[in-house]
Amino acid sequence: MSLDAKIPPGELSKKWSDYKSKVHLVNPANRRSIEVIVVGSGLAGSSAAATLAEMGYKVKVFCFQDSPRRAHSIAAQGGINAAKNYQNDGDSVYRLFYDTVKGGDYRSREANVHRLAEVSGNIIDQCVAQGVPFAREYGGLLSNRSFGGVQVQRTFYAAGQTGQQLLLGAYSALERQIGMGKIKMYSRHEMLDVVTIDGKARGIIARNLITGELERHFGHAVVLCTGGYGNVFYLSTNAMGSNVTAAWKAHKKGAFFGNPCYTQIHPTCIPVSGDHQSKLTLMSESLRNDGRIWVPKKKDDNRPANQIPEDERDYYLERRYPAFGNLVPRDVASRAAKERCDEGYGVGASKMAVYLDFASAIKRYGKIEANKHHLDNPTEAEVITLGKEIIKEKYGNLFDMYKQITGEDPYEVPMRIYPAVHYTMGGLWVDYNLMTTVPGMYALGECNFSDHGANRLGASALMQGLADGYFVIPYTIGDYLSGEIRTPAIPTDHQAFVDAENSVRERIEKLMNVKGKHSVDHFHKKLGKVMWNKCGMARNAQGLKEAIEEVQQIREEFWKDVRIPGSADEFNPELEKAGRLADFLELAELMCIDALDRNESCGGHFREEYQTEEGEALRDDENFAFVSAWEFKGDGNFELHKEPLVYENIKIAQRSYK
């Protein structure tokens, strides 16, 4: 099967508007009899479902939490990008497009990224109209800040709770349609398989998590918005329930998986404190607007941070990357932290941490405030108090969170931070329409592979999720559904539904019947360690080969020795976890295979064999300027298809942030 990305012809900046004016439409009367299934209620799912229902389609939405409002998008902290140029600092659609392609280390598709930049401004308009309370200036206009890898201020935010506010906006649009009876919501439901008929996606099998019942649901199209798979590493900044199950089932039903090895390790997270740890907590990238990252110049320096004088500190990002300083992209910042710690300059009890220090920002803001308040000759203490107020307004909830977890007060001592798994750029391969290789099945938001290449820039995931849901899928799905207006709803006693349900039931029974000795978490922790050590921030061929064998081994042990208490026909969180881990155990192998196949370093994929003399990622554009799209060929077998990446509007170059 050959891959067709279906990129419309014509000039880059006109592709999307031309496409929109020519795409096939479904007339409003016909939309009423067309059913769409949306799996996931995060930014991508809620925005897509609400918009499709507003247009008149009949929509069903599924999520595994008890309410759609709790999807993991809620946890996003720092902000959302848009090329509004409200700050008059030279931003434009082209610049956002360029920054995103460069930030992604030239491994994303030009046409998709340009479309994303084009619709970014509409997202902010839409959210404000819904009542999303973004941060504002005294004049009443919207406020902006900077994120890594860019030199303009284009990030809109709501304190450190931007994801929450955006999701609640999309959720309110969703609930409005639910209230009007145009969407039927299925909370505490988990999708466990896609149903395909004559090669087209026609519905799903879902498990009611309260009763354990398996349900069949028909749709003319199935839209997956199920988030990322960072939890394959066990410890990550994702929510406990985040998983790959929906995407993986789709993959096994024919959807190619794009760039599975591209994982984002976020530089600023609270370090691991012990074996009991169940998840890692992010400290938003927005903190790098004001925080300075450093380690002591001396190895094994055990003095408390405040006692290390200025000239004995190494602000290594400012030293190595003077042009971007603390705001280099995430992959660069993470590797630099790892390098310092591996060399023995790390701080804290574990020595696997670096400082993120706000002392100079507090002083800087304090002085500005003192001037504003017309205080002549303020004392140092007055300046610091005023400065802390400003820091509190900007990042208060993050500072509180840090204090809760570590027991240390970041207003007084620098934060200790270390990189952690955060986001997966890889995901289901989709074409320009966001359709997977299975006709009628779409993937939106973090669960697709598009837009971010080998490294995502901060504040761009929220943008992508909402772009996909509000502004892309409402057009592109019409192109497919216009051909479906003569297809009546297929009754769910169709053999394909029966077969899919049976195979889901068999798998659940198989899991329940293992009756082994160890809990699901026992295996998940093991898998996480292998992936973190051998397919994490740095990878090499030797390690990846070992990892593949180790993953296979853990998978085998899991199926022989996992213990799931209770039964399958009741509320059973351990069974849910087991099903998700079983899929992670298959995905993990593909991630390692993909990482081993890509003999270059790019963005978040750092192969130790391929680096410059200064330790930067060394791409191989001649041989690897393509998307790896893997086809499932039966257990543990995958076939590689390549989508060549063609750059017509950007000169592809070595990324430099120096």
Added chain:
Amino acid sequence: MKLKLKVWRQQNSQSEGGFQTYDVDDISPDMSFLEMFDVLNERLINEGGDPIAFDHDCREGICGMCSMYINGRPHGPNRGVTTCQLHMRSFHDGESIVVEPWRASSFPVVKDLVVDRSAFDRIIAAGGFISVNTGNAQDANSIPIGKDIADSSFEAAACIGCGACVAACPNSSAALFTSAKISQLNQLPQGQPERYRRTLDMVHQMDKEGFGGCSNTGACEYECPKEISIENIARMNRDYIKASLCKD
């Protein structure tokens, strides 16, 4: 640390529940309250028992899913934190801790510590939105909003929908939750056209779901992990009265 836990166990919504006692040791003060439950559950599984069901997802205080009633207080002893952010250093060695689900007839127990809070979704569906279809928005900066109004709206919008306010209230009132959303939207210029209708519809839905009336005890504000202000209830009541008068 060693602890004695008295935990509510209930098979499902129909069955009767009761307390069971568990001794746990080897608890580190750096663990979160939920990680302490992970340790206990791991042990129960290893012993062939039934682990305790509890709701949780983000484990960073923002999704609103975690919901334990600890020693008589929703989300435990500390103000302004959710159960998942509570750390064991807030307890002392040898302490006995009682853990129950939210208690309210509008939040039926699903299993053990898990309850059904879908009534909250239905309150939002009744009016917790601004009716604007995708694609109809004007430029964001064409609606300037004073910083104080924006900030006040944001503070109300910080509600995570956890239901602690209901669990804390002697009347099981959902006034704080409902008023937080009303107050967020009714303060904004965009929210004005539907202001009174929204207030009436949401309050009616709240009553229909069987939540009790508000008698101003203030327990909700005190226990709310996001410190949502009771002023929002006053705002909701003012708008409700105005709306009822206009209607007649």
